[in-house]
Every structure is written in C-alpha cells, then in structure tokens.
Amino acid sequence: MKIKDIEIPYEKDRSFRYRIFEVLPGLLTWSMFVAPFVLAFFAPHVLIFIFITYILIWFVKSIGMLVRNFQGLNRMESFMSLDWRSMNNDLQEGFIRTKEATPSWHYDNIGRVKDTKPNDIYHAIIVAAYNETREILEPTIQSVLESNYDMKRVILVLAYEGRDGAKSERPCLDLADEYGHSFAGVITVKHPFNPKEVRGKGGNITFAARELEIYLQKSNINPDNVVVTTLDSDNRPHRQYLPALTYLYVVCPDPLYASFQPVPIYTNNIWDAPAPMRVIATGNSFWNIVLSMRPHMIRNFSSHAQGMSALIKTDYWSVRTVVEDGHQFWRTYFRFDGRHEV
Template sequence: MSCPDLEIPLGKRSKLYRFFEMLPALISYGMLILLVVLSVLSPFLAAIYLLLLVLTTFVKAIGISYRTLLGHRQLVRAEKIDWSARLDDLSQAAAGKSPEIKINKKDFEADVHQQTILSIEKGELQIIDPRDIYHAVLIAAYNESYEVLKPTVESVNNTTYPNERLIVYLAYEERGGEQMAETARRLRDEYAGVFCDYRIIQHPKDLPDEIPGKGPNITYAGYDLKQWCDNKKIEYNQVIVTTLDSDNRPYSTYFDYVAYKYAVTPNRERLSYQPVALYFGNIWDAPAPMRVLATGNSFWTIIGSMRPHALRNFAAHSQPLSALVSMDFWSKRSIVEDGHQYWRSYFYFKGDYSVMPIHVPVYQDAVLSDTFKATLISQFKQLRRWGYGASDIPYVAVRLFTRQRTAPFWETLARFIRLIDNHVSLATMSILVAFGAWVPLLTNPEASRNISAHALPLIVSHIQQVAVIGIFITILLMLKMLPPRPERYKRSRTVFMVLQWFLMPVTSICYSSAASMAAQTHLLLGKYLEKFDVTDKATLSSRAKTKAKKDALKKARRKSKL
C-alpha cells in the first residue's frame, strides 16, 4: 500500500483548512456569546438554551459515572490475570498440543480465551506464535534526570515478558544538552546485556520539515529500529512498538497482554493497543490542584477504555512496526503526536482502523515542578497542549469534505462530529454550568420578572447537587486506587486527598476550560503551537535542592541589607 500524504501542513494553509482551524473556537466562543445575546433579547429562550446544555451534560455525567465503575471493575479483573500463562496456552495450541487450561470461568475474558484455544485447535483461527513476538519500547526523553528515567527503564525490566524479546530504546534530544547525553550513556552501561538490546538514539536538533517535539524524536528512533530489524532479519509484523514518556511505568503484565491480543487478532496490523493511563506515580507529592486534575485525567482514560468505538491513541500506546513503517511512523509536525496518530492510521487504512483497549495501567506522574508556581504554569501548558488536539479538526475535515477522502463518509462524519463535540464541550461546559444561570439576571433587568429566568439558578443548582453523587463515586474509587501513603506523610494527608475535591470547580474552569480555550484561540488567530512544551518532571531531591537555593539566596539578601 503506497503511503498517501499524512502530514499536517506547515506555513500557509488553504482557505478551507483555515476555516476548519477557526471552527472550534468560533463554536466555543459562539456558545458563550449566544447565552448573553439570548439573555438580552429573551430571558426565556436563554433559560431554555442553558437548561438544554446543562441537562445534556447531566446525562453525560450519569454515563460517565457508570462507565467509571465498570471500567474500574475491568481494570481490577484484568490485573489479576496471568497473561504470560495465556500466551503459553496459545503457543501450545499453535504447536498442535492441547494446553491444560486451568482457569476460573469468572476470570476476565475466561470464556473468550477458551473459545480462542478451541478455534486454534480446529484450525479456524491462524495466530502469530507468541514466541516470535518482540516488543520494542521507545522511551522519549528531553532533559529528564537519571532519577526520573531509571525507574521507567527498571519498570520495563520488571515486567513478566521475557527480556530476550524486549528491545529498549532511550530516544533523547540533542537539545537536552550534555547532561542528558551523559544520563543516556549511564543507563546504557547499566542495562547492557539485560534486554535483547538496549540502544540510545540522539535526535539531532533543527532537522528540516519538523517541529521540536516528541513526534520527530520517536520517529527518528523508529528509523533506527527499522534498520535494526533489517540487520537481525526480524519481520516487521513480529514487532510491537510501545512509546513511553520518561516517567511512564507499565504494569507488570502489560506486554504479555498486548502480545496476546496481537497474536489472536486477524486484522492485527490495523489496530493499536491503548492501556489505561493512571497519573498516580507521585500523587502524594503533587499539590492539591494537580492531584484533582491527575485523578480526573486518570478516570477519563478508564472511561475511554469502556468506549472502544470512541477510543483514541493517548500518551503511552502500542502499534505494530509493520503499520508504523508503512505510514512513516509518527507525525513530525504535531505537538499532539499521540492523538494525531489515530487519524494518520485511520486515513492510511481508509477507515479500517481502530484502537483496542488494554485494561491494565501504565502509571504516570502528576505534574510536579521544582516550585509551586512553576507547577501551576507547567500544568496549564500540558493541558493546553492536549487541547491543541483541536488541530486535528481541519486535518480530518479536508479528508472528509474534499476529493482527498479515502474513508467511508458517514462513519468519518460521525467521528468528526464527536471530535468537535469533545473539544467544544471541554472548553465551554464548565463555564456555562458554573456561571450561565446568572447571566440573564445580570444582563437583562427584565429577567427578574420572568419566572423561568428567575428560577434558573435554583434549577441548575438542584441539578448540580444531584451530580455531586458522581464526585462521591470518584472520591471512593480514588481512595481505593491510590498507592500506599509514603511514611513521610501523616494520616492527615489522606484527609486532604478528600478535601481537595472542593477545588474541582476551580480546576475545571481555570485549567480544563481555560487551557482548551487558549489552544483553540491559537488556532483561531493562526498563532500555531509548533514547539512541544515539555512537562516538568521534578523529584523530591530536585525540589529540595531548589528550596535550598532559594533559602540560601534569601539569607544572602538579608545579610546584604544589614
């Protein structure tokens, strides 16, 4: 299959492309402005408009709560499975031997596994022998410290997948400086001989036709992986590539689980495999606003795992090397290379592509910088980068409404509408739910005489009170999923883990909504975000050093004044 042009444009865009770049911001700002206009012209229509939006959000919240509970249950069940043993069952069945399956029918997908073995034995299902499957793990780094990267590499080492079939890459940036290069070499020396191969690849800076970011970095490493496989005479379809950020720690059975699904799925090349991202790695150390956002983002990925039709690539994910080679790996022009990879794959395979949920986690860290102020800023930049996924809207639109279309129209249109809805809702609904009920009363003196407008704040308040049940569900699940409290913290820290949820309205508006609006505004004005803002990854030791420097500086200033 020849590779079509899958890249987003750099420089000047066509008029059609610019229109769809502006569209999400126009809709988001338009929804807010429309409430004000209706409040001035007709408080009754404003009340109807807001209630429709609030009730729609309320119905979605019910679905979110249900899927959160169901997704958590699936997560717990999948974590208990010995996926390595199931891979052995596949290998025996493929070799013509009848495996002795010791399985509880109540186990996760037990009936599916038994039926799979039966299909292999009957010759109805052709699989790849799991013993022939390699995992290539690309760890992307910029300037992270040894203390951040070492646990990530060690977590890969501690998985249950055989190390002789793990190929580990540390893909780091030349822009990260000599200290980063020294850290890479140190880790290479430590892990020499531990895996099938451990390679360090430095991505040169200022290469043509690419932006500074993760996508170009891991693509550069991908080229080396392709050459490595050629030299070793390993077929591309025998290799599954997993991308990890520098602070990612895959669950112990993650690679076995992915290999199992890859081996038994007929259209394996046209799938990617998406774990659940849990931002609990340093959750006890992060400030309260970041803990709220990290927990919310974690549950968002749990919910996504229960909606396979709407699931997209996000953060750490896996994809066959054969597919990556065919489509020239990842985008070198997008700062959201993970989500954008879904659309690249979707259009490359002409719509015959989907994302398979993997119901075990890849643990990640909440945003944490060396100072509280820097943490607040870094968190906003991270969410703005995620919100810049709205840049996929024009990318999809020109491949839907023009002769470039290669995927089925109606199916792609449904995905396109869902894409717009997700970005617009994230930018606007928190603001509308929080303040919308008061707009008619504040903008139109006649609104106080209108029964519907006058009662609107009370009605919305009642709906919000019912919706609080969803927050209670989130709190209970969070407390069950939290890692053990470090000894350096008192029990009172657990109490603050509950009280922090009073910050949710603030974080929803000042971070989730504001960051999304900022990203869409950049697209509206044509001020493109073409530089990857690397999220700070501080450690307790780096924070202590920063604090010591600040204290020493303050002390020196006091002495100079005497």
C-alpha cells in the same frame, strides 16, 4: 493513499479550505462562550431553556459516567489479575493447560491464532527523553524489567533530544550501558535538530523508530512480529502490560490495521503534586477508565502501541504536530482508507 496525503501541510502550503476547518473548532468554542451574553439581552427565555437542557444532559451523563467508571475499574482489575503469561503459553501450544479461572473468551481465542505465535513476538519500547535526569528515567526502565515477560524478547530504545542543550544524553548512555545486558538489545538514539520539524515528541520517536527499523533489518527480525510501544520518560507500565499486549496482538485478526491503547492512570507521584493537580489527575484517571468502556471513542493517547509494519507504512508519527499521539489515529486511519481500530 500516498504518505504525503496524511501529513500535516506546512503553513505556507495550507489552502483556504484547510484554514477554514482549522479555525472552525476554535470559532465554535468561542461562540459557545459568547452566546450566553448575547442571548441574555436579546432572548433570555431561550438562554434559560438552553441552561436547563444543558444541566439535565450533564446530570444524565454524570450518572452514565459513574456507572461506566465502576464497570471500567472492575474490568481493569480483573484483567490485571489474569495470568497472561500462562494464557500466552496456551496460545503457543494450541490448548489450555489450566482451566481454573480461565475466561470464556480465552477458549475462543485459541482457534484464532494463525501463523504468528506469542514466542515469535518482539517488543520495542521507545522511551522519549528531553531534559529528564537519571532519577526519572531509571524507574521507567526498572518497571519494564519487572514485567511478567521474557526480557530477551524486548528491545529498549532510549530516544533523547540533541537540541536546545538537552541534558538527557549522559543519563541515557549510562543507563544503556548498565541495563543493556537485561534486554534483547538496547539502542540509544540522539535526535538532531531539524528546522522542518515541530519541537516535540513526534520528531524524536520517529527518528528513533527509523533507527529501530535499521536494527531489525540487521538482526533479521520480521517487522510483522514487532510491537512498538512509546513511553514518556516518567511512565511506569504495569507488570502485566507486555504479556497482555502480546496476547492481544497475536489474537488480533489483522494487527496491521490496529493499535493498542492502555489505560493511563495518573498516580505515580500524586502525593508530591499540589492539591489542585491531584484533583485534575484523579479526574483524568477516572475519564480514561470510563473511556475504556467506550471503545468506539478511544483514540491513540499518550503511551500507546502499534505494530512495526503499520508504523513503516504510515512513515511513523507526524513530525509537524505536538499532538503526535492523537494524530496517529487519523494518520493510520486515512493511510489504510478507514481500516483502523484501537
């Protein structure tokens, strides 16, 4: 499949069939809103049956979600408590040094490691910025530095917008100078205005990733050994995120056909937000925990990670949609003819 086949077509290039499928989700949504009013006049008994069925379905689903929420929370806490750095050392050496509190699946993974070892892996962290100030960007960089991981295997990419008078350039340049010595490398990339791109994160991080590709070539770093994580400017990755991601990438049978999705939890500034927003944030956090127990439903969302080689083959993210994260799943799925998992 050619790259052009997985890109969203421009409006002038969209066929009638494409337009039908584009309109269909909205049409179905509006039909669900309008249908009860129509049925109330012409078939009230059918409407009552639909309402009762709908309530019963959601009652059963709510019980299932509650159970999955507790299971997901316990699983997330147990994973956060693991010594991922020590387990990476086990993978590197080919045997387990400390057997106390070692999960059973770790024994199986020892034999799954082939050519790529944990010490071969580099992490590229792309932080997208638009109008964010130093007060927002610096804690994100500091949270990366607090990771239980060797920062000399981490490349920081500060991708800031150059359009519409965006104000993140000065903070990004200052932070790069201040924290540059702490990483394997720091790249600052100014994304120029491009009339063929949708104004959003996709064009910014794609432009930055292309600069990253040039950097890797000059540094003689194999893109097969580079895992790219995209962060919003206010994200705070957990200190175990990088070692856990390294572990999962190394034991993955074929990381070219995989992407990695952490569980987003919206608690950074929850007490500074209005009460209604706290309710929404808490509900979204619960849903993400539930979703982590349903791997068949997981799609790329918000901050996620993917191998550099896979990104090169998919021509990075879409620059024609503001939903570059969710679209990346399908972009990769169709690029590799269905061989893609999260």
